[in-house]
Amino acid sequence: METGLQLESTVWVGSKIYRAVLTGWQFNWTELDKKNRDKKTISVPVAEVVGVEEGRVEILPQKLIDDTDKVFTVFYVKRSSTGSSYGLLWTLGRTQFSVPSRVLRDQWTKHLRAALKTHSPVRPNRLLVFINPYGGKKKGRKIYHSLVAPLFELAGISCHVIVTERANQARDHLLKKDLTGFDGVVCVGGDGMFSEILHGLIGRTQQEAGLCENDLTVTLQPCQRHIGIIPAGSTDCVCYATVGVIDPVTSALHIIIGDSQPLDVCSVHQASGLVRYSVSLLGYGFYGDVLAESEKHRWMGPLRYDYSGTMVYLSNRSYAGIVQYLPADPLLSSPRDRTRCLSGCSVCSRSTERLFPHSSDAGSLYSSHYNQFSSDSEGEWVTVEGRFRCVVSHLHVQLVSQESSGPLSLGSPGGRHWGPHPGVGHSPSGIPQVSLQAHKHRGSV
Numbered sequence: 440m441e442t443g444l445q446l447e448s449t450v451w452v453g454s455k456i457y458r459a460v461l462t463g464w465q466f467n468w469t470e471l472d473k474k475n476r477d478k479k480t481i482s483v484p485v486a487e488v489v490g491v492e493e494g495r496v497e498i499l500p501q502k503l504i505d506d507t508d509k510v511f512t513v514f515y516v517k518r519s520s521t522g523s524s525y526g527l528l529w530t531l532g533r534t535q536f537s538v539p540s541r542v543l544r545d546q547w548t549k550h551l552r553a554a555l556k557t558h559s560p561v562r563p564n565r566l567l568v569f570i571n572p573y574g575g576k577k578k579g580r581k582i583y584h585s586l587v588a589p590l591f592e593l594a595g596i597s598c599h600v601i602v603t604e605r606a607n608q609a610r611d612h613l614l615k616k617d618l619t620g621f622d623g624v625v626c627v628g629g630d631g632m633f634s635e636i637l638h639g640l641i642g643r644t645q646q647e648a649g650l651c652e653n654d655l656t657v658t659l660q661p662c663q664r665h666i667g668i669i670p671a672g673s674t675d676c677v678c679y680a681t682v683g684v685i686d687p688v689t690s691a692l693h694i695i696i697g698d699s700q701p702l703d704v705c706s707v708h709q710a711s712g713l714v715r716y717s718v719s720l721l722g723y724g725f726y727g728d729v730l731a732e733s734e735k736h737r738w739m740g741p742l743r744y745d746y747s748g749t750m751v752y753l754s755n756r757s758y759a760g761i762v763q764y765l766p767a768d769p770l771l772s773s774p775r776d777r778t779r780c781l782s783g784c785s786v787c788s789r790s791t792e793r794l795f796p797h798s799s800d801a802g803s804l805y806s807s808h809y810n811q812f813s814s815d816s817e818g819e820w821v822t823v824e825g826r827f828r829c830v831v832s833h834l835h836v837q838l839v840s841q842e843s844s845g846p847l848s849l850g851s852p853g854g855r856h857w858g859p860h861p862g863v864g865h866s867p868s869g870i871p872q873v874s875l876q877a878h879k880h881r882g883s884v
């Protein structure tokens with residue numbers, strides 16, 4: 440039966456008989472028993488249908504097509520129900536339907552494709568893909584070509600792929616080249632690669648709006664182009680914080696169906712202008728030292744963070760300094776509001792009785808100054824002087840350094856356990872002040 444975008448008919452899946460129904464935004468198929476009574480229904484929202492193909496078709500691990508006249512194959516998002524990542528891990532579901540005639544098969548494929556166009560208006564058509572062949576275990580190319588590209592092809596997304604040959608190539612491309620026609624940018628790499636792309640896109644957006652990124656008083660323009668992240672780095676913190684799992688297929692499926700997750704972005708300024716943007720972690724003290732140390736051991740791959748983390752922890756360094764921060768209203772911005780950390784880590788699962796239990800060090804900002812943080816009147820800067828092993832803070836902070844060493848280290852070491860908690864960190868030698876300003880940008884899968 441056919442009406443508008445609706446269609447209903449008897450179909451077979453293997454040897455079992457089903458009644459398949461397309462009701463515009465929903466596609467259901469219900470198993471029937473011998474007396475034609477409903478047994479079990481499988482429902483897929485049309486928005487989560489990845490593609491429809493004539494014949495018996497397989498995509499992963501490799502493409503196989505058997506163009507049988509009376510068969511069509513539907514691919515869709517399937518949520519995995521195993522392990523701790525319940526529902527967050529997505530796989531490609533595939534069902535092959537047999538129908539009595541070729542005419543009916545063609546009706547089904549036509550209607551499903553039309554429903555897809557109508558009910559998935561936010562899907563990308565054309566993407567610019569940057570692959571970092573150097574990140575993580577150096578498997579970016581393989582991950583993209585074996586797991587991701589076949590899904591994009593199935594979904595009818597055309598891609599312009601650039602395998603980078605140097606650091607900052609992706610950023611420079613986004614700042615200078617013509618981006619007309621691209622619905623989004625895909626990052627195949629880790630957090631460093633994501634950061635490059637973030638800088639490129641935010642910078643490009645400000646250029647196009649005629650805004651100066653170096654001016655702390657300017658309200659930056661939110662970035663309309665999305666960034667999709669295919670995890671192929673060492674820690675992939677931003678991917679984990681936005682998608683909930685580190686899995687290239689899950690990420691690719693989110694990109695295909697046009698999911699998006701707005702991200703807060705901090706801009707870090709010093710007197711002369713913009714230093715860097717960050718979405719995950721700025722490390723002063725411990726975190727900055729771990730990043731600086733780990734770069735020396737990149738040959739170790741992802742293990743470098745464990746090694747460097749241990750070494751820096753054992754060295755027990757602290758820095759004298761002055762930290763100034765602007766208290767936020769805890770009711771509006773508690774990091775324990777249970778809406779941000781997707782990892783279900785023990786820290787965020789604990790009660791909010793002590794708001795900042797991460798640190799018990801007397802020199803640390805949160806444990807020793809929690810009362811001050813919560814009771815200060817809004818809008819007044821608070822100054823803390825002492826020795827700091829690690830400073831973790833939120834959106835508006837100034838670091839007034841007295842004896843820091845090493846480079847300014849911004850980034851996201853070891854992100855998967857630390858999740859999306861924003862932090863602030865290592866002040867550079869000779870840089871007297873770092874202040875953070877939050878801007879909202881759109882991004883990701």
Ligand SMILES: Nc1ncnc2c1ncn2[C@@H]1O[C@H](COP(=O)(O)OP(=O)(O)OP(=O)(O)O)[C@@H](O)[C@H]1O
Nearest residue numbers: 574575603604605628629630631632672673674675
């Ligand atoms: N072709 C290239 N050669 C060398 N470096 C590159 C190249 N392409 C990108 N880069 C740089 O490599 C750095 C690290 O890459 P990436 O973030 O992908 O991996 P990672 O550091 O192993 O992972 P994570 O950041 O998640 O810990 C990035 O800062 C990026 O600027």
